[in-house]
Amino acid sequence: MQWNLNNFTKIAFTKLIQPFGEDLNDVVKITKAFGFAANVYSGLFRNESQEPYINHAMKVALILSDELKVRDVDTICAAILHDAIDKGKDVNEIVEELKLNFGESVYDTIRSLTEPKTNEENREKLLVNYFDNISKGPKMPRFIKLADRLDNARFLKNDRKKEKALRYKEETQKYILPLAEKTDDTMALKLSIALYEIK
16 A cells, blocks of 8 residues: 555645744744655555555644644654654654754654553553553643543444444543543543444
8 A cells, every 4th residue: 555645644744833933943944844654654544444644643733733733843743743753763862853853842752642552461560650641741741642542532433343443442442531530621522423433
Protein backbone atom coordinates (compact mmCIF):
# COMPACT_ATOMS: atom_id res chain seq x y z
CA MET A 1 0.00 0.00 0.00
CA GLN A 2 1.40 3.38 -1.02
CA TRP A 3 1.77 5.99 1.73
CA ASN A 4 1.39 9.66 0.98
CA LEU A 5 -0.33 12.74 2.30
CA ASN A 6 -3.94 12.81 1.20
CA ASN A 7 -6.34 15.72 0.72
CA PHE A 8 -7.44 15.64 4.34
CA THR A 9 -3.84 16.03 5.52
CA LYS A 10 -3.28 19.10 3.34
CA ILE A 11 -6.60 20.73 4.28
CA ALA A 12 -6.01 19.99 7.98
CA PHE A 13 -2.59 21.60 7.90
CA THR A 14 -3.96 24.75 6.21
CA LYS A 15 -6.81 24.92 8.72
CA LEU A 16 -4.47 24.38 11.65
CA ILE A 17 -2.14 27.29 10.90
CA GLN A 18 -4.91 29.82 10.11
CA PRO A 19 -5.55 30.94 13.73
CA PHE A 20 -1.79 31.46 14.16
CA GLY A 21 -1.38 33.54 10.98
CA GLU A 22 -0.59 36.75 12.86
CA ASP A 23 2.66 35.35 14.29
CA LEU A 24 5.18 34.07 11.77
CA ASN A 25 7.17 32.26 14.48
CA ASP A 26 4.08 30.24 15.45
CA VAL A 27 3.39 29.33 11.81
CA VAL A 28 7.02 28.24 11.38
CA LYS A 29 6.93 26.13 14.56
CA ILE A 30 3.68 24.37 13.58
CA THR A 31 5.02 23.81 10.06
CA LYS A 32 8.21 22.32 11.52
CA ALA A 33 6.13 20.04 13.81
CA PHE A 34 4.02 18.93 10.85
CA GLY A 35 7.11 18.18 8.74
CA PHE A 36 8.76 16.28 11.57
CA ALA A 37 5.58 14.28 12.27
CA ALA A 38 5.07 13.48 8.57
CA ASN A 39 8.61 12.08 8.53
CA VAL A 40 8.22 10.04 11.76
CA TYR A 41 4.78 8.67 10.79
CA SER A 42 5.75 8.06 7.17
CA GLY A 43 4.64 4.63 5.99
CA LEU A 44 2.33 4.11 8.98
CA PHE A 45 -1.39 3.61 8.62
CA ARG A 46 -4.11 3.81 11.19
CA ASN A 47 -5.48 0.53 12.59
CA GLU A 48 -5.21 -1.49 9.39
CA SER A 49 -7.06 1.21 7.45
CA GLN A 50 -5.75 3.12 4.45
CA GLU A 51 -5.67 6.36 6.40
CA PRO A 52 -2.11 7.74 6.84
CA TYR A 53 -1.24 7.90 10.55
CA ILE A 54 -0.37 11.59 10.26
CA ASN A 55 -4.12 12.27 9.89
CA HIS A 56 -4.73 11.12 13.46
CA ALA A 57 -2.10 13.57 14.71
CA MET A 58 -3.70 16.37 12.70
CA LYS A 59 -7.18 15.52 13.99
CA VAL A 60 -5.95 15.64 17.59
CA ALA A 61 -4.43 19.08 16.96
CA LEU A 62 -7.62 20.26 15.20
CA ILE A 63 -9.82 19.12 18.09
CA LEU A 64 -7.76 21.42 20.30
CA SER A 65 -7.56 24.31 17.83
CA ASP A 66 -11.04 24.19 16.25
CA GLU A 67 -13.28 22.67 18.88
CA LEU A 68 -11.63 24.04 22.04
CA LYS A 69 -10.05 27.19 20.57
CA VAL A 70 -6.61 26.40 22.04
CA ARG A 71 -4.17 29.06 20.83
CA ASP A 72 -1.00 27.92 22.56
CA VAL A 73 1.51 26.98 19.85
CA ASP A 74 3.41 24.52 22.07
CA THR A 75 0.20 22.61 22.83
CA ILE A 76 -0.62 22.37 19.12
CA CYS A 77 2.92 21.19 18.28
CA ALA A 78 2.85 18.61 21.08
CA ALA A 79 -0.54 17.39 19.81
CA ILE A 80 0.86 16.87 16.30
CA LEU A 81 3.87 15.06 17.75
CA HIS A 82 2.18 13.22 20.64
CA ASP A 83 2.97 9.74 19.21
CA ALA A 84 6.46 10.54 17.89
CA ILE A 85 8.36 8.66 20.61
CA ASP A 86 6.00 5.69 20.45
CA LYS A 87 5.95 5.42 16.64
CA GLY A 88 9.51 6.51 15.83
CA LYS A 89 12.12 4.01 14.67
CA ASP A 90 15.09 5.42 16.63
CA VAL A 91 13.79 6.62 20.01
CA ASN A 92 17.06 8.27 21.11
CA GLU A 93 17.30 10.25 17.88
CA ILE A 94 13.63 11.30 18.12
CA VAL A 95 14.11 12.47 21.72
CA GLU A 96 17.14 14.57 20.78
CA GLU A 97 15.35 16.08 17.75
CA LEU A 98 12.26 16.91 19.81
CA LYS A 99 14.32 18.68 22.49
CA LEU A 100 16.45 20.51 19.95
CA ASN A 101 13.64 21.63 17.59
CA PHE A 102 10.69 22.14 19.92
CA GLY A 103 12.09 22.76 23.40
CA GLU A 104 11.83 21.06 26.78
CA SER A 105 8.16 21.96 27.35
CA VAL A 106 6.95 20.23 24.17
CA TYR A 107 9.30 17.28 24.75
CA ASP A 108 8.18 16.85 28.40
CA THR A 109 4.54 16.84 27.28
CA ILE A 110 5.17 14.21 24.60
CA ARG A 111 7.20 12.08 27.00
CA SER A 112 4.43 12.23 29.62
CA LEU A 113 1.88 11.12 27.00
CA THR A 114 3.93 8.15 25.76
CA GLU A 115 2.17 5.07 27.09
CA PRO A 116 4.33 2.50 28.88
CA LYS A 117 4.98 -0.80 27.16
CA THR A 118 2.68 -3.34 28.79
CA ASN A 119 1.77 -6.99 28.71
CA GLU A 120 -1.29 -8.79 30.06
CA GLU A 121 0.20 -9.26 33.54
CA ASN A 122 1.28 -5.68 34.22
CA ARG A 123 -1.10 -3.73 31.97
CA GLU A 124 -3.64 -2.72 34.64
CA LYS A 125 -1.02 -1.52 37.15
CA LEU A 126 0.98 0.45 34.56
CA LEU A 127 -2.13 2.08 33.09
CA VAL A 128 -3.41 3.13 36.51
CA ASN A 129 -0.03 4.75 37.20
CA TYR A 130 0.16 6.32 33.70
CA PHE A 131 -3.31 7.91 33.86
CA ASP A 132 -2.77 8.97 37.47
CA ASN A 133 0.38 10.85 36.43
CA ILE A 134 -1.47 12.58 33.59
CA SER A 135 -4.35 13.45 35.92
CA LYS A 136 -2.00 15.10 38.42
CA GLY A 137 0.14 16.77 35.76
CA PRO A 138 -0.18 20.06 33.85
CA LYS A 139 -3.21 20.88 31.71
CA MET A 140 -1.44 20.71 28.33
CA PRO A 141 -0.86 16.91 28.40
CA ARG A 142 -4.36 16.33 29.81
CA PHE A 143 -6.02 18.21 26.95
CA ILE A 144 -3.92 16.38 24.36
CA LYS A 145 -4.72 12.97 25.91
CA LEU A 146 -8.43 13.84 25.90
CA ALA A 147 -8.28 14.97 22.26
CA ASP A 148 -6.35 11.80 21.37
CA ARG A 149 -8.99 9.58 22.99
CA LEU A 150 -11.81 11.60 21.43
CA ASP A 151 -10.40 11.16 17.94
CA ASN A 152 -9.77 7.45 18.53
CA ALA A 153 -13.32 6.96 19.82
CA ARG A 154 -14.75 8.76 16.77
CA PHE A 155 -12.60 6.56 14.51
CA LEU A 156 -13.54 3.31 16.28
CA LYS A 157 -17.30 3.76 15.96
CA ASN A 158 -16.96 2.42 12.40
CA ASP A 159 -14.36 -0.24 13.20
CA ARG A 160 -15.29 -3.73 12.07
CA LYS A 161 -13.40 -5.25 14.99
CA LYS A 162 -16.17 -4.70 17.53
CA GLU A 163 -14.39 -6.50 20.36
CA LYS A 164 -11.38 -4.18 20.11
CA ALA A 165 -13.60 -1.10 19.90
CA LEU A 166 -15.62 -2.15 22.96
CA ARG A 167 -12.42 -2.86 24.94
CA TYR A 168 -11.16 0.64 24.04
CA LYS A 169 -14.53 2.12 25.05
CA GLU A 170 -14.39 0.36 28.44
CA GLU A 171 -10.80 1.52 29.09
CA THR A 172 -11.69 5.09 28.10
CA GLN A 173 -14.74 5.12 30.37
CA LYS A 174 -12.67 3.81 33.26
CA TYR A 175 -9.60 6.04 32.96
CA ILE A 176 -10.34 8.97 30.66
CA LEU A 177 -13.89 10.08 31.42
CA PRO A 178 -13.01 10.94 35.05
CA LEU A 179 -10.01 12.87 33.73
CA ALA A 180 -12.25 14.69 31.22
CA GLU A 181 -14.80 15.57 33.91
CA LYS A 182 -12.00 16.98 36.07
CA THR A 183 -10.42 18.92 33.19
CA ASP A 184 -13.09 20.32 30.87
CA ASP A 185 -16.89 19.92 30.67
CA THR A 186 -16.96 20.34 26.88
CA MET A 187 -14.41 17.55 26.38
CA ALA A 188 -16.27 15.31 28.84
CA LEU A 189 -19.49 15.78 26.86
CA LYS A 190 -17.84 15.23 23.46
CA LEU A 191 -16.09 12.10 24.73
CA SER A 192 -19.31 10.73 26.26
CA ILE A 193 -21.12 11.18 22.93
CA ALA A 194 -18.29 9.54 20.96
CA LEU A 195 -18.19 6.57 23.36
CA TYR A 196 -21.97 6.19 23.23
CA GLU A 197 -21.70 5.81 19.44
CA ILE A 198 -19.35 2.83 19.76
CA LYS A 199 -21.74 -0.13 19.74
